Amino acid sequence: MRIMSPKDFGLKREVEYGTPEQNKAALDIVDGVKKEGDAALLRFTEQFDGSRLTASQLRVTQEDIDAAYGLVDEAFLIAIREAAANIRKFHEKQLRNSWMDLQPDGTLLGQIMRPLKRVGVYVPGGKAAYPSSVLMNVIPAQVAGVPEIVMVTPPATGGKEGIDPFILVAAAEAGVKEIYRVGGAQAVAALAYGTETIIPVDKICGPGNIYVALAKRAVFGVVDIDSIAGPSEIAVLADAGADAAYIAADLLSQAEHDEMASSILVTPSRELADAVAAEVERQLADLPRQAIARSSIDNYGAVLLVETLAEGIDVVNQLAPEHLEILTEDPMKLLAYIENAGAIFLGPYSSEPVGDYFAGPNHILPTxxxxxxxxxxxxxxxxxxxxxxxxxKEALMANGDKIMTLARHEGLEGHARAIEIRLEKERDIH
Amino acid sequence: MRIMSPKDFGLKREVEYGTPEQNKAALDIVDGVKKEGDAALLRFTEQFDGSRLTASQLRVTQEDIDAAYGLVDEAFLIAIREAAANIRKFHEKQLRNSWMDLQPDGTLLGQIMRPLKRVGVYVPGGKAAYPSSVLMNVIPAQVAGVPEIVMVTPPATGGKEGIDPFILVAAAEAGVKEIYRVGGAQAVAALAYGTETIIPVDKICGPGNIYVALAKRAVFGVVDIDSIAGPSEIAVLADAGADAAYIAADLLSQAEHDEMASSILVTPSRELADAVAAEVERQLADLPRQAIARSSIDNYGAVLLVETLAEGIDVVNQLAPEHLEILTEDPMKLLAYIENAGAIFLGPYSSEPVGDYFAGPNHILPTxxxxxxxxxxxxxxxxxxxxxxxxxKEALMANGDKIMTLARHEGLEGHARAIEIRLEKERDIH
Known part of the structure; x- marks a missing residue:
């Protein structure tokens, strides 16, 4: 693992927008589904997923879900249920009430909070089929009060026909009742514009491949979308007293995600830097996803040596990492200085997977x-x-002239007259 | 004004993305400023705004602002100061604290709220130079605690050299200290990527022409952007007892904004429908922006006749209007049924301009x-x-096995090992 000074390390990566060819392909698919509905949806599903379905086979049935439960083990069920309860509890604390400000002149001003009515969650198939991400997308929407949550996922998972049973069970545990076996840009288009089978939604969220991302970008405005996820990152800020083996394990847990993931240690301790670099090598040796993690560490990983923890904080704020672990003597002391980080993990027991799976805060973070x-x-x-x-009436009579002054200064006489007509009528009455 | 049934009225308008030529022009400008900085910024400013400036002339000086104060009248100053105070008071009620959830096993979970560090506000020149919009963009950022707010606006306003003095005074009253005379896609690029003179920001907001909108879309991801504003809309839901003259005035205050604006009355009363249509004609006759308002009313305006107020609410929820006025006998009774509306104005004295200028809630609304x-x-x-x-430590020892179970089910052994290495060490110690 490279050990270098922060100024020798390029802190910024470019945003990925896809090639013009990928953009055209995604837009053609979106357009096809918008115009032809189910017919295009089924055609693209056969073309890209190799599954020949009829419209009536798109929706996952209760029997499918029951069958999935037969394929998952008890330990998984126990763990995912407790994780779901923790996630629910954390997100419930974020809820806000509508409020009103009652003014002495009788005026009421306020802000009304309402859930979206219908939300679509995209769940990727293939190697990135993560049941935990189902919970992280669905539960916040449920807590917000969204009455209709619909999930879409490709009809084949990792080359195998059928949806991963762990995904189906996670969806069922999270309370999703409406699931379609459709993926790719065609699924995004169906959620945005609707087809004979799928009712359109107000917002589409969840990660996917480049075509899914480009399709989401294309339908933004027709519906809302979440942010386009980039590769995953971790930064660890640590001092000489931190455990090198813990840090190496946490860096590798990020690096194993994909070759583009970035794992960075920031430390003023040369000793720790050397120890972590050695530990990374040692732990890499028998990691199942060794090739991916090795590539990530070599290309996007680094130990950044700083003079002081204060300089380390500056570097972290420039990185604005998705995940930040602070393993220093008194991590709470540094918290107030952290300006930019998606999730902040403090102390030796707050390993990133604690947050990825279980503690309750969301694992879908800004990258x-x-x-x-x-x-x-x-x-x-x-x-x-x-x-x-x-x-x-009292407020309008008291403030109408000022409102008209501002409207007329902007050349909007019609605005002024909407006030004036009321003032005149009220003055006529009295 | 057309009177028709809701089903004969097309409720949806397409989202505007610009032509391919406009997109290419905007992207070329963004690319030029990204690569060449101030040199490109000054070149495009001369090309599009006809102003030949040096880099040191880009920033508006205190003398410029003092001169602007000499050009605005006392009535405007009084009105804008009171409007600013109302807007500030309303937005302060939206502030939220960071919070922590303290758990019995010693774990702390929380959500930390922080302001963005630097925000850029785009203020259009030309006929759409609205001081009120300066307040509506700047004050929420200030209330959030954003320490650096920078404004950009074209060096010429409505064909005249120089920035509109009302804009400069509104900015100064709102507390903006850093203003540049630069507009268009080049200003957006400068805010996103920075130049020798302009430090880049974290978010760009404010309305602009199609090139500004396309440039904002292009830099999204490098910085955050606000939503792309569409043409303005009002829907009025009214029963037989409502004042036709008030409604007509409010519909016209929307219609005078631009030809694309949409003004719609929804009512179960045929009598009111006829009276409002007649009043619109009467009031149009001497409206200064008559041509614009007439075109808007003819092309995008309508009175939609419904059977009942309940059906009217359905229509309103489908329209999801930017502004909704409810002029019925007991408007509060209907409030709980309104699902989709940017701002809701209740009763005869809540004319839309009250919210556009003065009451306190924001006038930048979803269109x-x-x-x-x-x-x-x-x-x-x-x-x-x-x-x-x-x-x-207690939480990790209690839950580590469940976290590992979930990680291994997702094929992420490195995640499991980051937990395992800690559990093993702690168990070794005891």
Missing amino acids: NGTARFSSPVNVDDFLKKSSLIYYS | NGTARFSSPVNVDDFLKKSSLIYYS
């Missing part, structure tokens, strides 16, 4: 430096706000 | 049916959240 301006998936993502204005 | 899933500009738009996980 690629976007923690500068965006947030983990949360309940607000599934709420919309409306402003409320109940203006009293 | 084009996006109130189904998005919200008025608010303080949350300028905050980011980080999750906090401080897991205790």
